[in-house]
Amino acid sequence: MNRKPMLVLILCGLLAPPISLAAAQDAQVAGQANYREFIPQQLLGLVHAPEVQVELGLDATQIRKLEGFFGKIDGLWFRARNLPAERRYEVIGQLESQLKSWFRAH
DSSP: OOHHHHHHHHHHHHHHHHHHHHHHHHHHHHHHHHHGGGSOOOHHHHHHSHHHHHHTTOOHHHHHHHHHHHHHHHHHHHHHTTSOHHHHHHHHHHHHHHHHHHHHHO
């Protein structure tokens, strides 16, 4: 009995699930990118509003620190308006992630 074909079949069986999983993950990421334009990115604009800051229960010190944080990211945020859609979603998504990190830290 030739063991080489059996070994090939065993290796294919072991490698197929990780390859299939990777392909499925790539398809999921690609699918998310297709729908990204339908997900509004409003977090930065909302958190700038004093009414939202009050609803979040921020005190004067936190608001002052938040304003300092806005000073660092607002230029990028405003310039992102003029970027192509795909790049704009990416930049604003990164800025929203930074904002979420800021809230976790403060």
